[in-house]
Amino acid sequence: MRITTSRITSATAVAAALLALTACGAEEGAAPVVGIGASTGADGGTSADTDGGPNEGTLDNPTKNGGVNGNAPKNGTAFQQLPKAGTMAAAARFVNGFTPCDPVSRTPSGGKPSEGPDTGFGPAFSITETGYCGRRGITTIVLIKDPKAFQAAFKAEVDAKKGSGNPNSGIVVGQDFAMGSESSDAMSALLQPPAGLLMLNCHPDFDPPSGYRKEPALVKGCVLTDYYKD
Numbered sequence: 001m002r003i004t005t006s007r008i009t010s011a012t013a014v015a016a017a018l019l020a021l022t023a024c025g026a027e028e029g030a031a032p033v034v035g036i037g038a039s040t041g042a043d044g045g046t047s048a049d050t051d052g053g054p055n056e057g058t059l060d061n062p063t064k065n066g067g068v069n070g071n072a073p074k075n076g077t078a079f080q081q082l083p084k085a086g087t088m089a090a091a092a093r094f095v096n097g098f099t100p101c102d103p104v105s106r107t108p109s110g111g112k113p114s115e116g117p118d119t120g121f122g123p124a125f126s127i128t129e130t131g132y133c134g135r136r137g138i139t140t141i142v143l144i145k146d147p148k149a150f151q152a153a154f155k156a157e158v159d160a161k162k163g164s165g166n167p168n169s170g171i172v173v174g175q176d177f178a179m180g181s182e183s184s185d186a187m188s189a190l191l192q193p194p195a196g197l198l199m200l201n202c203h204p205d206f207d208p209p210s211g212y213r214k215e216p217a218l219v220k221g222c223v224l225t226d227y228y229k230d
Contacts, residue, residue: 058086058087082173083197085177086176091141092131099134103133104131105132106132108140129143137181137182139180141177142177142179144177145176155222167205168201168228168229169229172198173197184230209227
């Protein structure tokens with residue numbers, strides 16, 4: 001995807017952008033409101049033992065479950081510390097805070113949804129909604145129901161390429177949303193402070209320079225990192 005630079009264009013170019021489109025086992029603990037393959041509660045949320053727990057809100061509803069914001073506890077895992085959007089509007093507002101993404105639309109500018117960066121995302125990705133925005137190229141945002149299923153499907157896309165593709169690319173993720181763009185600058189902007197999102201990288205040859213993060217993802221063989229090179 002360049003829902004890394006190339007693939008929210010093709011699950012692999014999502015993987016190649018969301019991968020170019022455009023982790024190593026889940027750790028449980030306190031995290032923002034997205035589940036790690038968690039059971040769904042009566043309110044549609046995920047259970048407290050796999051997400052941010054009872055004291056976590058979302059970007060869209062900061063006081064959900066008594067939470068104070070859309071970020072996970074500081075002592076949570078890298079995934080649990082990522083923001084949770086709750087809605088497409090909230091995800092787009094977050095992205096727009098760091099790279100142009102206003103307004104967000106259900107269809108890409110000048111094209112049908114099937115022609116946009118989310119092409120290639122099948123049911124296995126557990127995507128509930130797709131939005132498009134951007135001025136320097138199409139940026140695609142997807143809302144994710146089951147983040148572990150999403151990561152597993154993304155890894156399967158990468159594995160199918162048998163080691164080919166850019167080892168330094170992936171898809172930018174929050175807890176319950178992901179973004180990829182045809183603009184590498186847009187991708188990079190979301191990985192820098194204060195945005196603080198991370199890139200899901202499942203390439204077997206990924207080996208970032210020292211000093212960059214390489215945190216466990218929810219699926220073995222994938223990592224969450226702040227390193228990206230188009």
